[in-house]
Amino acid sequence: MFFRLLMESFRRQRRRKMLAGIAILLGTTAVTAMLALATTIGDRIHKELAVYGANIVIYPKADLLDVKVGGVDVKPASGGAYLKESDLAKLKTIFWGNNITGVSPELPVQMSVARHAGDPLVAASAVGYWFDHDFSGLKTGAPALHPWWRLQGSWPTAQNDPGHRNVVVGANLAKKLSLNVGDNFTVQQTQTAGSAQSSAVVTGIVTTGNETDNEILMTLRDAQTFTGANDAVRRVEVSARTKPEDAFARVDPDSLPPKQREIWYCRPYANSIAYQIREAIPGAQAEQVRRVEQSEGNVLKRISGLMWLISAAALLAAGFAVSAAMATAILERRGEIGLMRSLGASKGAIALLFYAEAGLLAVLAGTMGYLLGSGLAAWLGARIFAGDGGTAEAILIPVLLPVVVALALIVAIAGSTPSIRTALRMDPSAILRADA
Numbered sequence: 085m086f087f088r089l090l091m092e093s094f095r096r097q098r099r100r101k102m103l104a105g106i107a108i109l110l111g112t113t114a115v116t117a118m119l120a121l122a123t124t125i126g127d128r129i130h131k132e133l134a135v136y137g138a139n140i141v142i143y144p145k146a147d148l149l150d151v152k153v154g155g156v157d158v159k160p161a162s163g164g165a166y167l168k169e170s171d172l173a174k175l176k177t178i179f180w181g182n183n184i185t186g187v188s189p190e191l192p193v194q195m196s197v198a199r200h201a202g203d204p205l206v207a208a209s210a211v212g213y214w215f216d217h218d219f220s221g222l223k224t225g226a227p228a229l230h231p232w233w234r235l236q237g238s239w240p241t242a243q244n245d246p247g248h249r250n251v252v253v254g255a256n257l258a259k260k261l262s263l264n265v266g267d268n269f270t271v272q273q274t275q276t277a278g279s280a281q282s283s284a285v286v287t288g289i290v291t292t293g294n295e296t297d298n299e300i301l302m303t304l305r306d307a308q309t310f311t312g313a314n315d316a317v318r319r320v321e322v323s324a325r326t327k328p329e330d331a332f333a334r335v336d337p338d339s340l341p342p343k344q345r346e347i348w349y350c351r352p353y354a355n356s357i358a359y360q361i362r363e364a365i366p367g368a369q370a371e372q373v374r375r376v377e378q379s380e381g382n383v384l385k386r387i388s389g390l391m392w393l394i395s396a397a398a399l400l401a402a403g404f405a406v407s408a409a410m411a412t413a414i415l416e417r418r419g420e421i422g423l424m425r426s427l428g429a430s431k432g433a434i435a436l437l438f439y440a441e442a443g444l445l446a447v448l449a450g451t452m453g454y455l456l457g458s459g460l461a462a463w464l465g466a467r468i469f470a471g472d473g474g475t476a477e478a479i480l481i482p483v484l485l486p487v488v489v490a491l492a493l494i495v496a497i498a499g500s501t502p503s504i505r506t507a508l509r510m511d512p513s514a515i516l517r518a519d520a
Contacts, residue, residue, distance in 0.1 A: 087142050087347075091327055095134070097396050098412040100409050101413075101441075101445060103405070103409045104405065104406045104409035104442075104445055104450040104496075104499075105445050106400070107231070107402045107409070107450075108402050108422050108446055108449035108453065108495060109352040109407060109449040109452055109456070109490050110398065110401075110453070111399050111401065111403075111495060112402075112450045112452075112453025112454060112488050112494075113398075113453040113456045113457040113460060113493050114394060114395060114398035114457065114460075115395045115398060115399060115453075115457065115488060116419065116453055116454050116456070116457020116458060116461065116484060116488050117457040117461040118391040118461075118463060118482055119476065119481075119487070119488075120243045120457065120461035120481055120484065121391065121457055121464060122388065122391055123481060125419065135234070135347075136187045138186070138188065138229050138321035138322055138323045138373060138380070139323060139324060139326060139372060139373050140321075140322040140324055140354055140357060140361070140370055140372055141319065141320070141321055141322070141370070141371055141373055142165060142167065142168070142319070142320040142322060142361060142365070142367075142369070142370045143318070143319050143320070143369055144157060144165035144167055144367055144368065145165075145368060145371065146367065147165060147369070154155065157274070158484075162384030164312060165367070166191075166316035166318060167189075167315060167318070167365065167368055168315050168316070168317070168318065169189060169304065169308075169315050169316065169317050171219065171365045171366065171368075171485075172187060172189060172365075174364040174365055175187060175322070175361065175364065175365075176220045177364060178357070178360040178361060178363075178364050179349070179360055180203075180324065180352050180357045181352065183325040183326070183352055183357065183490045184222075184322060184323070184357075185224075185324060185325060186222075186224045186229045186321075186322065187219055187222075187223065187224050187229075187320065187322055187323075188214060188226045188228070188229040188230075188320065188321040188322075189210065189304060189317035189319070189320045189321075190211050190212060190213060190317065190318055190319045190320070191211065191212040191304055191307040191311070191313070191317050191318050191322070192210070192212075192307075192318055193209070193211065193273070193307050193311055194207070194209060194210075194212050194213065194273075194274045194311055195208055195209075195210050195271050195272060195273055195310070196208065196272045196470070197270065197271050197272075197298070197300070198269065198270040199263070199269055199270075200259050200269070201270050201281070201331075203243065203336065206261075207274065208257065208298075208299070208447070209273075209298070209299045209300070210251070210299060210300035210301070210302055210307065210310075210499075211296075211299055211300075211301060211302075211308020212302050212304040212305070212306060212308065212310075213225060213240070213302075214226060215239040215240065216302075218456060223504045224466070226407055228299070228392075229303060229321050232292070233290055233291070233292050233296075234291045235266040235288050235290050235303040236288055236289045236290075237252070237286070237287050237288025238287050239288060240252055240286070240287050240301065240302055241303065242247060242305040242366045243306065248282065248283050248284070248285065249271070249282065249283070249284045249285070249302060250284070250285050250287045250302070250303075250306075251284045251285070251287065251300050251306075252289065252290050252300070253284060253286050253300055254288070254289075254290055254291075254292065254296050254297045254300070254301070255289055255290065255291040255300050256297040257298050258289045260332040263286050263477065264286065265286055265287065265288060266285070266286060267285075267331060268283050268285055269283075269284055269285075269286070270282070270283060270284075271283075271300075273311065276423070281295040284300075284302075300452060304317065304500075322361070322370075324352075324354065325352065326352050326353060326357065327351055327352045328385060329353060329354065329355070331345055332348065332351075332372075333351070333353040333354075333355050333356070335348065337349065337356070337363075342395045348383030351488055354372035354373075355372055356368075357370055358370035358372055376386075395440065399491060399495055402495050403495045403498055404499070405499070406495060406496055407499035407500070407503060409415070409503060410421045410438070410442065410499060410500045410503040410504070411502075413502040413503075414438070414503045414504070414507045418510065419505050421434060421461050421510065423481060424509065427472030428509075432507060434507070435508060438500060438503075438504045439445060439497060439500065442497055442500040443493055443497070445494035445496060446489070446492040446493045446495065446497075447489055447493070448452040450488050450489040450491070450493070451485070451489060453488060453492065454488045454489070457488070458484075
């Protein structure tokens with residue numbers, strides 16, 4: 085009898101049930117879309133803000149030491165210290181190694197250049213980089229960490245012949261030396277006395293908008309060969325997916341008790357990743373680039389706040405709509421309620437019937453809202469982040485289904501409760517006399 089009454093209520097009040105179901109459907113669709121976007125928003129914001137550059141920088145710890153004689157700083161301008169390129173593989177062994185999305189080591193070189201053999205040599209700066217380097221399955225290098233660089237031509241590749249090198253020339257230096265893609269020019273190491281001149285081929289001209297426009301870019305291996313500093317790097321830029329910085333991220337982990345330190349260590353803060361890098365690479369000092377981290381953290385906080393506000397507003401609107409629909413439905417069914425009460429039905433049984441109607445409606449509408457919300461999340465992601473190669477494929481996250489259905493049940497029950505309580509307070513004899 086209970087299930088018959090339940091089905092009859094849906095058959096006889098299709099319009100009321102449809103209005104309440106649509107309200108729950110729209111609310112759960114919005115919530116699902118926001119929650120699905122929230123699971124990928126961090127990575128997408130990270131890609132969008134990659135134009136700011138790396139968020140962690142590594143350099144030799146010896147650079148922090150002051151070397152003074154008689155009050156005069158005698159430490160070489162280059163710092164005189166290097167890291168080992170072979171040690172960079174240890175970046176993938178740290179706790180948050182999988183969060184590292186880009187690595188770009190650098191090795192500066194001082195050289196002299198001339199447009200033609202026999203011309204006066206002009207001092208120039210060069211930097212060795214990785215270009216499309218395979219780093220434990222991750223294709224990375226300077227272009228990946230500097231997406232704003234604009235290249236005419238192609239990036240250089242390492243050559244077996246030390247007398248001939250492929251290089252990319254900054255736009256300003258190329259203009260100064262009248263160099264074009266495919267031209268040859270002469271280079272000579274200035275840090276080694278009596279070094280021989282060699283030839284370089286311009287494979288590309290790069291425009292960066294910073295000091296790199298006045299530099300020569302070569303492969304890291306060529307730079308190491310040129311300087312005789314095998315396996316050496318001077319500086320490493322790292323891009324990593326991180327958790328927005330908060331007050332806990334800025335504490336000194338060595339001052340924390342063991343349990344709190346473990347919590348700090350296991351959170352993907354830029355500071356904790358830098359701390360783990362310092363542990364993994366001997367003689368390295370790693371620090372976060374606060375400008376990048378603060379920008380990413382501020383954007384994520386504001387977007388997350390907006391998502392929660394939209395979700396709360398959608399659920400609140402759905403709750404009011406359900407309440408209105410249920411109040412109207414109960415008003416129309418006063419005679420039925422009075423008749424059931426007069427035949428001996430308890431208040432609990434009547435309340436259970438109405439809550440079962442609301443619950444069944446919530447499960448059906450919540451499931452449909454989950455499916456529609458997953459599709460909406462994919463559509464919004466493809467439109468908002470069109471530049472990251474995203475496609476409008478549905479973002480189906482199974483763990484969200486029970487969450488969304490539970491929220492739909494809460495909304496339906498909360499919206500129905502005031503009307504159900506009002507119905508149970510009615511005097512059945514007064515209702516039946518009024519309907520007679």
